[in-house]
Amino acid sequence: MASGPFLHEVPEALQRDELRVCADPNNLPYSNRRGEGFENKLAEMVARDLGKTVSYFWHAQRRGFLRSTLGADKCDVILGMTPNGRVATTRSYYRSSYVFVSRADRDLEFSSMQAPELHDLRIGVHLIGDDGTNPPPAHALGQQGIVENVEGYLIYGDYREESPPSALIKAVASGEIDLAAAWGPLAGYYASQSDVPLRIVPITDTLEYMPMLFQYAIVMGVQKTNPELKRQLNEVIYQRKEEIQALLERYGVPLAGQGAMILGGR
Numbered sequence: 001m002a003s004g005p006f007l008h009e010v011p012e013a014l015q016r017d018e019l020r021v022c023a024d025p026n027n028l029p030y031s032n033r034r035g036e037g038f039e040n041k042l043a044e045m046v047a048r049d050l051g052k053t054v055s056y057f058w059h060a061q062r063r064g065f066l067r068s069t070l071g072a073d074k075c076d077v078i079l080g081m082t083p084n085g086r087v088a089t090t091r092s093y094y095r096s097s098y099v100f101v102s103r104a105d106r107d108l109e110f111s112s113m114q115a116p117e118l119h120d121l122r123i124g125v126h127l128i129g130d131d132g133t134n135p136p137p138a139h140a141l142g143q144q145g146i147v148e149n150v151e152g153y154l155i156y157g158d159y160r161e162e163s164p165p166s167a168l169i170k171a172v173a174s175g176e177i178d179l180a181a182a183w184g185p186l187a188g189y190y191a192s193q194s195d196v197p198l199r200i201v202p203i204t205d206t207l208e209y210m211p212m213l214f215q216y217a218i219v220m221g222v223q224k225t226n227p228e229l230k231r232q233l234n235e236v237i238y239q240r241k242e243e244i245q246a247l248l249e250r251y252g253v254p255l256a257g258q259g260a261m262i263l264g265g266r
Contacts, residue, residue: 019047019054020076022069024061028163029189029251030080033058038185038251039079042093042244046077049236062156070221076229081221088224092217093237093244095256096184097202098137101172104197104262108179111260112205113140113214120149121178124168127152136212137181143209151177166190172198173264188252194264200252201260215256 021043023031031037033056035044047054057074059065070078070087083089102108110117118141125138141150153168169190171177180187181203191198206214220237222229237244248255252263 019052022057022075022078025058046236078221082216087221088230089219089221090233095217097215099184099187100201101180101187102199104199111201114205124151124177124180126155136214140209184254188254191263192252197262197265
């Protein structure tokens with residue numbers, strides 16, 4: 001049988017001593033330049049298991065992020081993705097949902113997206129833009145005619161400030177609003193940093209709003225031309241599942257299947 005270099009070609013990404021990661025430099029609890037996010041910690045864990053060190057290509061997570069990063073061969077992997085047909089994705093390493101956030105002393109224990117209380121509370125939601133791409137809770141409230149008592153907080157905010165999305169959770173803690181509907185990992189992390197105890201309740205009764213989803217599996221994304229790296233990442237995710245879960249718990253990330261939590265009150 002003929003042999004030659006093409007039979008033994010190893011993708012360039014596997015030959016490097018570095019695991020190149022594309023991430024946002026100002027996006028806690030996920031990542032920042034100081035390496036304080038849980039995706040920073042996870043990237044370090046993965047790189048160690050692969051015998052590599054982490055290097056970053058920093059890019060604000062805006063529209064076009066995937067095209068400008070993994071799509072432009074600026075990195076080998078992106079953490080914190082939802083399954084996406086444009087890239088190869090690993091097995092899920094956690095699953096979370098949108099949640100309601102309120103001050104614990106308000107005793108707002110309902111979880112339904114159709115709860116009658118929503119008509120009377122001051123509610124905050126994240127907004128992405130004005131072209132229909134806002135998060136599911138914003139659309140669900142609008143479909144119920146709950147508009148006048150809803151305040152929008154730009155998820156991108158002022159990028160010159162530290163972690164712009166945190167403003168929504170801080171507004172709950174300060175009493176500026178009664179309730180926030182937010183993505184679980186962000187809500188849980190900033191609730192755990194709050195000086196006052198905050199209640200985190202996973203949102204239920206959302207089937208009516210399909211195909212919008214309120215719960216997502218989170219994966220890592222690699223280039224489709226690198227199935228070996230995908231295989232290696234899947235192995236790390238499987239072998240380190242307990243360490244990954246412990247990492248998420250340290251950051252207050254509410255995982256699918258968990259009930260209500262009270263965080264903060266340091």
